[in-house]
Amino acid sequence: MKLHEAPSPNARRVHVFLKEKGLDAIPSVPVDIRGGENLTSQFRAKNPFGRVPVLELDDGTLLSESVAICRYLEGLHPQPSLFGTTPLALATIEMWNRRAEINFMLSATGAFRNLTGFFKDREKISAEWGVISLENAADALQRFDAVLVDSEFLAGDRFSIADITMGCALDFAKMVKLQLPFDLPGISRYHQALQARPSFQNS
Numbered sequence: 001m002k003l004h005e006a007p008s009p010n011a012r013r014v015h016v017f018l019k020e021k022g023l024d025a026i027p028s029v030p031v032d033i034r035g036g037e038n039l040t041s042q043f044r045a046k047n048p049f050g051r052v053p054v055l056e057l058d059d060g061t062l063l064s065e066s067v068a069i070c071r072y073l074e075g076l077h078p079q080p081s082l083f084g085t086t087p088l089a090l091a092t093i094e095m096w097n098r099r100a101e102i103n104f105m106l107s108a109t110g111a112f113r114n115l116t117g118f119f120k121d122r123e124k125i126s127a128e129w130g131v132i133s134l135e136n137a138a139d140a141l142q143r144f145d146a147v148l149v150d151s152e153f154l155a156g157d158r159f160s161i162a163d164i165t166m167g168c169a170l171d172f173a174k175m176v177k178l179q180l181p182f183d184l185p186g187i188s189r190y191h192q193a194l195q196a197r198p199s200f201q202n203s
């Protein structure tokens, strides 16, 4: 197996996942996304959407989407489960992972991309949409905060893929200095706890 990747919040989700599972890192194939290597026909043959990470199996099978890659790894190495095992746990973790990804991660990365024009060489950007995305991310944080004041993790008392998504998105949003209410009590406690985990510290 090899992982086509670049330093980025989505590739990081796979790294944190591997560490939480106690698995070795997958050999890495660097992709220069800043320079547009991910937009070439060679890379699009691996992922038509031109995004990293992409997991390439030894038989040439290609898997993209960080959570799909993690699901595959969970199938190979079921313990400790980060997607849940009972019908209720599977659904609850899926619910929170989708909320973390759709409501926070996509809003935060959308704010970054549209406010900074970081990838304006390859996509249309709108400052207005950047402002709206930032507002959506701030609104989502309030909703997550209301849960996290009473709950250790997003899906209850067990760490899951939903926390990997949320933690990587929070770290990214803070690193690129998005003006968001990181100091909300539940968010602040939760983010510090995630940052203290060895899997987050070394990824």
Ligand SMILES: N[C@@H](CCC(=O)N[C@@H](CS)C(=O)NCC(=O)O)C(=O)O
Residues within 6 Å of the ligand: 008, 009, 010, 011, 033, 038, 050, 051, 052, 053, 064, 065, 066, 067, 119, 122
């Ligand atoms: N939903 C995808 C998102 C992948 C994605 O957006 N990757 C970013 C890096 S975090 C990328 O490849 N950006 C390069 C570009 O937009 O050209 C996943 O979870 O893997």
